[in-house]
Amino acid sequence: xxxxxxxxxxxxxxxxxxxxxxxxxxxxxxxxxxxxxxxxxxxxxxxxxxxxxxxxxxxxxxxxxxxxxxxxxxxxxxxxxxxxxxxxx
Numbered sequence: 001x002x003x004x005x006x007x008x009x010x011x012x013x014x015x016x017x018x019x020x021x022x023x024x025x026x027x028x029x030x031x032x033x034x035x036x037x038x039x040x041x042x043x044x045x046x047x048x049x050x051x052x053x054x055x056x057x058x059x060x061x062x063x064x065x066x067x068x069x070x071x072x073x074x075x076x077x078x079x080x081x082x083x084x085x086x087x088x089x
Contacts, residue, residue: 001055001056001057002055002056002057002058002084003039003053003054003055003084003085003086003087004053004054004055004056004059004062004082004083004084004085005051005052005053005054005082005083005085006041006050006051006052006053006054006062006066006080006081006082007049007050007051007080007081008049008050008051008052008066008077008078008079008080008081009048009049009050009077009078009079009080010043010047010048010049010050010076010077010078011075011076011077011078014047014076015047017074017075017076018071018076020074021070021071021074021076024070025069025070025071025076028068028069028070029041029069032054032065036055037054037055037056037061037065038052038053038054038065039052039053039054039055040052040053041053050071050077050080053085059082059084062082063082066080066082
């Protein structure tokens with residue numbers, strides 16, 4: 001199954017802005033992980049970017065997951081891009 005990477009940006013006031021949506025965000029990620037779609041995801045140390053790896057049949061599925069996330073819907077994530085990834089090792 002194809003793998004996709006997602007790079008995104010956080011809003012400047014991420015710690016404050018994410019607070020009301022954090023549990024719903026984490027619950028959704030746990031469901032994606034249990035379903036086998038989400039391989040891993042997390043922020044950069046400086047909390048400016050998010051990086052994720054997904055396994056899905058196509059890019060549209062990954063875009064749907066990102067755009068359904070409370071962080072995207074509430075402006076915690078401000079921009080993202082998805083690329084199909086070839087895992088060499």
